[in-house]
Amino acid sequence: MPPDATETKRRLLxxxxxxxxxxxxxxxxxxxxxxxxxxxxxxxxxxFGTKEELFDRVVADSMxxxxxxxxxxxxxxxxxxxxxxxxxxQRPHITRLYLWAGLERQQPIDxxxxxxxxxxxxxEAAQDAGRVRTDIPAVELMxxxxxxxxxxxxxxxxxxxLQAGTGHxxxxxxxxxxxAAVAGLVHPR
Amino acid sequence: MPPDATETKRRLLxxxxxxxxxxxxxxxxxxxxxxxxxxxxxxxxxxFGTKEELFDRVVADSMxxxxxxxxxxxxxxxxxxxxxxxxxxQRPHITRLYLWAGLERQQPIDxxxxxxxxxxxxxEAAQDAGRVRTDIPAVELMxxxxxxxxxxxxxxxxxxxLQAGTGHxxxxxxxxxxxAAVAGLVHPR
Numbered sequence: 446m447p448p449d450a451t452e453t454k455r456r457l458l459x460x461x462x463x464x465x466x467x468x469x470x471x472x473x474x475x476x477x478x479x480x481x482x483x484x485x486x487x488x489x490x491x492x493f494g495t496k497e498e499l500f501d502r503v504v505a506d507s508m509x510x511x512x513x514x515x516x517x518x519x520x521x522x523x524x525x526x527x528x529x530x531x532x533x534x535q536r537p538h539i540t541r542l543y544l545w546a547g548l549e550r551q552q553p554i555d556x557x558x559x560x561x562x563x564x565x566x567x568x569e570a571a572q573d574a575g576r577v578r579t580d581i582p583a584v585e586l587m588x589x590x591x592x593x594x595x596x597x598x599x600x601x602x603x604x605x606x607l608q609a610g611t612g613h614x615x616x617x618x619x620x621x622x623x624x625a626a627v628a629g630l631v632h633p634r
Numbered sequence: 635m636p637p638d639a640t641e642t643k644r645r646l647l648x649x650x651x652x653x654x655x656x657x658x659x660x661x662x663x664x665x666x667x668x669x670x671x672x673x674x675x676x677x678x679x680x681x682f683g684t685k686e687e688l689f690d691r692v693v694a695d696s697m698x699x700x701x702x703x704x705x706x707x708x709x710x711x712x713x714x715x716x717x718x719x720x721x722x723x724q725r726p727h728i729t730r731l732y733l734w735a736g737l738e739r740q741q742p743i744d745x746x747x748x749x750x751x752x753x754x755x756x757x758e759a760a761q762d763a764g765r766v767r768t769d770i771p772a773v774e775l776m777x778x779x780x781x782x783x784x785x786x787x788x789x790x791x792x793x794x795x796l797q798a799g800t801g802h803x804x805x806x807x808x809x810x811x812x813x814a815a816v817a818g819l820v821h822p823r
Contacts, residue, residue: 468660469658469660469661469737469738470661471657471658471660471661472658472659472660472661472738508790508792541737543790544733544736544737544788545737546790546791547733547787547788547789547790547791548658548730548733548734548737549658549661550791551791552791553790553791553792553794553795554791554792557790557792558792558795558796560792561790561792561793561796562796565793565796578814578818580811580814581811581814581815582807582811584793584796584797585785585786585808585811585815587789587793588785588786588788588789588793589782589785589811589815591785591788591789591790592781592782592784592785592788592789593778593781593782593819595781595788596774596777596778596780596781597774597777598736599733599736599777599780599781599784599788600736600776600777600780600781601697601732601735601736601742601746601750601780602735602736602739602740602741602742602743603697603742603743603746603747603749603750604750604754604773604776604777605742606742606747607747607750607751607754607773608773618771619774622769622770622771622774622778625767625769625770626770626774626778626819629767629818629819629820629821629823630782630815630818630819631818632818634818
């Protein structure tokens with residue numbers, strides 16, 4: 446592939462991440478992605494196929510990037526949650542893509558399934574080693590740790606309005622709250 | 635208002651709940667709502683205004699219905715979580731509307747703010763009474779309890795695929811997992 450095509454693909458992916466994270470799959474407009482990438486619409490179909498295929502690619506790339514950046518430490522799940530929290534603060538589009546995909550695209554991604562299998566296996570090992578409670582299945586604990594990490598992102602804007610009323614948005618406190626919450630969640634009974 | 639107008643409004647709201655829960659705000663089609671309500675598009679604008687206003691009405695009604703059905707019991711947050719879990723099993727569209735609203739409509743709803751304020755005040759009282767941990771602010775605990783209740787709804791389809799592989803979807807076990815998780819989360823340190 447000529448270098449300019451590679452460069453166009455890169456610009457299209459960057460624009461697609463922004464568009465899908467902001468508007469989701471249904472709300473995204475392919476012509477806006479093309480315009481923001483200084484490319485034409487046809488180049489999207491040529492490189493990535495349909496809008497749905499481009500969305501899947503963007504979601505898969507983002508989840509893969511997150512998994513590369515933050516590895517599970519099943520013996521220290523509060524630390525893992527803190528590291529995930531930090532990463533998602535840096536890359537907030539990943540949380541939004543994750544939530545859109547859950548609502549709009551109800552299908553697994555092979556590489557992500559493999560990643561989750563590794564993580565769940567690691568949590569099971571930590572359960573066997575007595576480091577994590579055993580009365581909740583590892584697959585549920587995985588879902589719950591993630592849910593706590595993104596709990597403020599999924600909170601209602603009506604609840605957020607209560608805190609906005611206090612005049613500050615204490616991110617450092619929130620990180621401490623997330624790690625403390627995960628510690629309480631996973632602690633062996 | 636003539637009785638037939640009231641009846642049309644009711645049918646439109648029912649159709650709108652279904653349409654918005656399935657497709658979200660951007661993905662919803664007003665003509666599909668009208669068609670499913672055996673009404674015409676003009677009647678939507680007449681009764682409810684814009685698509686956004688209809689969405690806000692549907693979300694506000696659903697959240698109000700949920701708050702009426704399940705009252706907080708801040709001294710027994712695991713039981714509250716179990717009751718919320720049960721209600722949302724019966725009314726799964728509420729969870730989806732909640733998530734869509736968080737992504738697509740970043741604004742508080744007055745009645746919902748008042749409801750959250752009552753709940754957060756109740757959690758603060760339970761903290762003062764030594765029934766709930768005090769190292770995480772009540773407003774964050776509120777967000778975290780909800781996050782745990784809907785943790786399987788927000789889980790990635792790639793994680794769900796792991797459990798689908800086991801051949802069953804144990805809802806009763808999940809309810810027990812949610813109440814146990816909330817107990818671990820809120821337990822005073």
